[in-house]
Amino acid sequence: MSGPNSNEKESDMTEADILLTVEDVKATYNHAIRALDGVSLTLKRGEIVALLGANGAGKTTALKAVSNLLPAERGQIVAGRIRFGELDVAAVSPDALVRAGLVQVLEGRHCFRSLTVEENLVSGGIGRSAKRGEIAADLERIYTWFPRLKEKRRLAAGLTSGGEQQMTAIGRALMSRPRLLVLDEPSMGLAPLAVQDIFRTLRRLNREEGLSILVAEQNSAVALTYADKAVILENGISVLSGYARDLKSRDDIKALYLGQKPSAAVLAAY
Incomplete structure (x- = not known):
């Protein structure tokens, strides 16, 4: 996965492995409001990638860019590129992307x-x-x-x-029958047991059927438990990426980027 402080080298992946690539994407609303200012991520086939960050970090905008849904909300990609398989996402209509296997579940249990x-x-x-x-x-x-x-x-x-x-x-x-399932805040407003049930099922689908998943979540604890890798957004920029198990163990990341209360050790370090 590409991005700052990534602990996976790009050379570890072949082009055939890669299902989704987001390259330094910048996006605005109404050609004035900057929502994304440099988002990059790579998702391999059969992988779960979590997109994390505080409220307003740009997660939903990033997912709408991936599904080419920004134009419906007066949004536009002004720089960068998104590819799904062999497709240039910006050149393909949302319904054609669905038929090609990129399917999004919008925020809010629609x-x-x-x-x-x-x-x-x-x-x-x-x-x-x-x-x-x-x-x-x-x-x-x-x-x-x-x-x-x-x-x-x-x-x-x-x-x-x-x-x-x-x-x-x-x-x-x-x-x-998606090849890539894109989920926006699936845990929002749900009881903890329901959240665990849904994420367990998603991981089973991933492991047993090879379904690739990109999920945006504010609940970083559950996302990092079930994802393979994660990308952290801050102010519309991808600031960190790596293996979920490694990010989950770092209190400094939780405190700095995920809005969680820092431990005494982290407070002492700053």
């Missing part, structure tokens, strides 16, 4: 609240023009990963718990 859980899931299969038999098979696959959704499949999504709505949103994205 579901069709009046539709049942199963109808929400089916909509994900329809979005990729799947046949009825394919949708039926994929539904059973989703219910294997998220058994609670099978129990609630006939219930309106708006009447389910926050955790179940997040599972529904993720399940709908999985119905699109």
